[in-house]
Amino acid sequence: GFKQMKTANLICTFFVFLFCLGTWLLYLPCTWSIGLAAEPGCFPDWYMLSLFGAGAVLMRGAGCTINDMWDQDYDKKVTRTASRPIAAGDISTFQSFVFLGGQLTLALAVLLCLNYYSIALGAASLLLVITYPLMKRITYWPQLALGLTLNWGALLGWSAVKGSCDPSVCLPLYFSGIMWTLIYDTIYAHQDKRDDALIGLKSTALLFREDTKQWLSGFTVAMLGALSLVGVNIGQTVPYYTALAAVGAHLAHQIYTLDIHRPEDCWDKFTSNRTIGLIIFLGIVLGNLWKEKETDKTKKNIDNRIEN
Template identity: 90%
Template sequence: MLGSRAAGFARGLRSVALASLPGWRGRSFALARETGAPHGGNLQPSACPGPRGRQLSLSAAAVVNSAPRPLQPYLRLMRLDKPIGTWLLYLPCTWSIGLAAEPGCFPDWYMLSLFGTGAILMRGAGCTINDMWDQDYDKKVTRTANRPIAAGDISTFQSFVFLGGQLTLALGVLLCLNYYSIALGAGSLLLVITYPLMKRITYWPQLALGLTFNWGALLGWSAIKGSCDPSVCLPLYFSGVMWTLIYDTIYAHQDKRDDVLIGLKSTALRFGENTKLWLSGFSVAMLGALSLVGVNSGQTAPYYAALGAVGAHLTHQIYTLDIHRPEDCWNKFISNRTLGLIVFLGIVLGNLWKEKKTDKTKKGIENKIEN
């Protein structure tokens, strides 16, 4: 009896070993049945991932979650786990820097990186100010109840000290620019501080956000050129404000029920079922202003092709929007990063196209002179 069991056990081990060899995978289950193995499923690798099975995630949320625990509330206060806001603040800066580049040249990479750093810091400062103002409201809204100040992870005093640190670093970035840009950048601070209060007194807080978030459309150009060109900077700024009214109205529809209960205002509540009509109007205004920017800055075919793509993106975004589904509103909101990148790409390619046209013109002039 013992000998037969030992022989059966040996055959079972042999079947497991052979099953791991090339060509034996298809025969492993039949062989297991022949040898009396309990079940073919036991021959499969364990489904439980070991240390080697862990997947490394580079998402912003994963990076924040992997940070030292005492730092995590501060990183969440800056919204580093949700970088879409930083993108929406940064992209108008890139548009302006790209437009200010010399014909045939790429945008200034140093300025792009400098403004990127500033966008992270100023968005963090803005969120800190917003959460300090709104901590009592945030506790009453499901989506915002877990924000660090509202949840009690950070005290008001700690957030105030943290705000001072962010603004100090942001000032260091600003001081890297020319004097005109330093004064212009400092002028945005009042908007940053007062924007969170607008939702208490007007149904147009998204307009206040647009005036704040698109200040980089003015600042980027002045950082390169030394001052603003109103014929380019003002329509660019206006287009950014219209863009903000589009995406932040969509965003506000996520919280409209809670906003009604706690007495806050938004364009989502102001527009109601007419939201798509209003968003369509803002889209036309945005595209019209960007077209004027192109004319006044001598843009070329790639730029206008990008505007066509932007128009298609806005059309799809608005047409398919379901204002009564918060998850759809969120998806439409974050899709605006792609829209902003399309504009930037169009500006860069349009500017590079100028070099080709200039070279052809120079060659034509040289040929005429030779003839």
């Protein structure tokens, strides 16, 4: 009985871990994309939002399992990750393979609910999911690889609603998500930089060092520029641009007050990024509902002109 209880406990720990911040960071770009694809004046498709929510939980879980399998030897040497189930030896490599198989099977079931274009697009992301954990051994830009992986939903959400991608919206949206990941994951990497340097792992934190804030400021400008382009290309309205201003202020405050030498501060700044993703989503939804108001106004103006 004790062994079963221990296993059950570990599985519960795993699932609590899945509903954490990482799931949000994967899910939010999907919500932006689904929100932007909604018809003017309409709320986003709730069915798609819930489907992608389930997909995000499963794929985030699969990503963590793959990451922990690749990294078990490194994780043992890093203070923060030594207690991870696979690194700690609580779960064997075989058990983690079985667990991963289950996660990917369920994720596939979610993916098969989408149109053919989106099934192919979603399947293509698996290559990124599998190779991302290896990047910190090869390049100082693993955060870029994570950005490419975590923000795939910016492409997939739109195609799931519309049947294919509109490059004028999807590409700048994807790019802005990648810039956002470079911001929060560089901050995150500053927590582990001492351990990483000792065991030979690379990160943007080790690359940027004392220039981190300048780089983060650059990424912020690029992110807001890309989101503005999205807005212009899709005819977004006042609430959307108000949300972008709020995001700019939030990021400016994060960067200005960031202390890269205090891991607790890095963690606090990192976790505050969920708010940023939610502000953008809110801006997209309200901006889209505002369009209806503007359309009505235009219609009234046209009617008045015809009467006169």
